Amino acid sequence: MLRVNELHKTYPTGDEALKGVSMEVSGNEIVAIVGPSGAGKSTLIRCINRLTEPTSGEIWLDDTEITSLGKNELRRARRDMGMIFQEFNLVERLTVMENVLSGRLGYASNWQALRRKFTGDDVQRAYEVLDRVGLGGLENNRADELSGGQRQRVGIARAVIQRPKILLVDEPTSSLDPETSRSVMDLLTDIATDDDIPVLINIHEIELAIEYADRLVGLSDGEIVFQGPPEELDEGARDVIYRGAMQDESVTAGAGVGDAETSSVATERKE
Numbered sequence: 473m474l475r476v477n478e479l480h481k482t483y484p485t486g487d488e489a490l491k492g493v494s495m496e497v498s499g500n501e502i503v504a505i506v507g508p509s510g511a512g513k514s515t516l517i518r519c520i521n522r523l524t525e526p527t528s529g530e531i532w533l534d535d536t537e538i539t540s541l542g543k544n545e546l547r548r549a550r551r552d553m554g555m556i557f558q559e560f561n562l563v564e565r566l567t568v569m570e571n572v573l574s575g576r577l578g579y580a581s582n583w584q585a586l587r588r589k590f591t592g593d594d595v596q597r598a599y600e601v602l603d604r605v606g607l608g609g610l611e612n613n614r615a616d617e618l619s620g621g622q623r624q625r626v627g628i629a630r631a632v633i634q635r636p637k638i639l640l641v642d643e644p645t646s647s648l649d650p651e652t653s654r655s656v657m658d659l660l661t662d663i664a665t666d667d668d669i670p671v672l673i674n675i676h677e678i679e680l681a682i683e684y685a686d687r688l689v690g691l692s693d694g695e696i697v698f699q700g701p702p703e704e705l706d707e708g709a710r711d712v713i714y715r716g717a718m719q720d721e722s723v724t725a726g727a728g729v730g731d732a733e734t735s736s737v738a739t740e741r742k743e
Contacts, residue, residue, distance in 0.1 A: 473498040474520070474638055474672065479529035481515050481694075489515040490526070491694040497638065497670045502661060504685035505674045508714050511691040513674040514558075517642045520672070521553045522546060533637060551578040554631030558643035560623040562615040568626055569611040572598045575630040594633075601629045605659060621652035628659060632667070639663065641673040645680060653677065657684045678710075 474497040481490040489512045497503050505513045518524035520531055522538060531538040536549055554575075562571045576594045590598075602608050605625040615623060624644055631639055641660065645653035661684055664671045675681050681688060682702040690698030690705075690713035697712045698705070 473532075473534060474670065475530075475532040476516075476520065477530040477532070479516070479519060479531065480527045481512070481519055481524065482527045489694050490519065490529075493529070493691075493694070493696055495689055495696065495699070497672050500664045500668045500670055501686040502664055502671045502673065502684060503687045503689060504681035505672070505689045505691060506676075506678055506681050506713065507691035509676075510693075512694040513691055514642055516691070517640050517672065517674045520640055521550055521555060523555070547578060551634055552637040554634050554636035554639045556624075556627050556631050556639060556641040556644055558646055560620075560627050562623055562626055564614070564616040566615060567611065568602065568607060568613050568615060568618070569595075569598055571615055571626050572602060572611075572629045572633055575633040578634065597633055598629075601633050604632070605629045620647055621649075621656065624648065624652075624656055625659070628656070628663070632663060636669065638669055639671045639673075641671060641675075643674055643676060646676055653680060660684075 476493055476495050479490050479493040480488070482488050493512075493516060495503075505516060507513055515524055519526040520538070522531075522541075526539060529539065533549065533552060538546070538549055541549055563574070566574075573590050573594060576590055599608075599611065602611055605628055607622065607625055607629065610618070610622070615626060618626065627644075639660070644656055644660070648656065657680055660671055660673070663669070673681075673685070682705060685702060688698065688700060688702055688705055689696060690709065692713050692715065698709050700709075
């Protein structure tokens with residue numbers, strides 16, 4: 473079980489990205505974090521495995537408090553948290569197989585990690601995971617030869633080979649076409665079921681969240697303003713989640729296109 477208690481994140485600029493967020497994720501449920509740009513969705517995901525350091529609060533994965541861990545302990549704890557990134561975070565010049573096997577580096581000694589030495593079991597497991605995500609036969613292709621959907625599947629395979637207790641997924645469909653987005657969501661759903669692990673996913677496409685998630689967590693201006701199953705997300709709940717975004721739009725309604733785009737970029741950077 474993942475438990476987040478009163479999580480706060482304030483950036484050096486003074487921006488409060490998270491304001492006392494508390495939530496739980498357990499079983500093999502898919503929990504989707506939804507909300508407008510700048511609501512704190514990506515910050516929440518990245519604080520959980522401390523890619524972004526929270527300002528205060530507690531994060532527990534089973535009996536381990538993640539926020540109190542030192543560097544070496546955190547490295548071991550991250551084995552249990554498979555991270556799937558919006559921009560894939562692959563090493564473009566390496567092969568598909570090498571990128572997938574990098575998910576096992578947390579289990580390697582410093583010497584093995586430096587020389588990228590992996591066991592026969594790791595390599596065999598990598599072949600199995602590649603077949604599972606639909607990339608069998610592409611293990612020797614360089615990452616920069618792949619389509620966006622294929623790259624995302626490499627990122628999923630890299631996370632799965634860790635044998636994590638939870639998958640943390642940051643905007644996995646934002647750069648994909650609708651058909652590929654659904655195939656990625658289908659794959660994440662299958663992994664949650666087959667591996668019996670939960671998936672916490674930050675997703676911008678609200679309709680995909682409704683279609684695939686067991687539970688929605690609505691963030692607005694760094695605070696949880698809605699939690700519940702998708703069928704409870706009525707128009708009133710949507711208004712509460714996205715009201716900040718609608719207010720921002722009203723402020724910029726008379727601005728030129730360039731001004732509106734600049735405002736949007738600034739908001740994305742905050743998130």
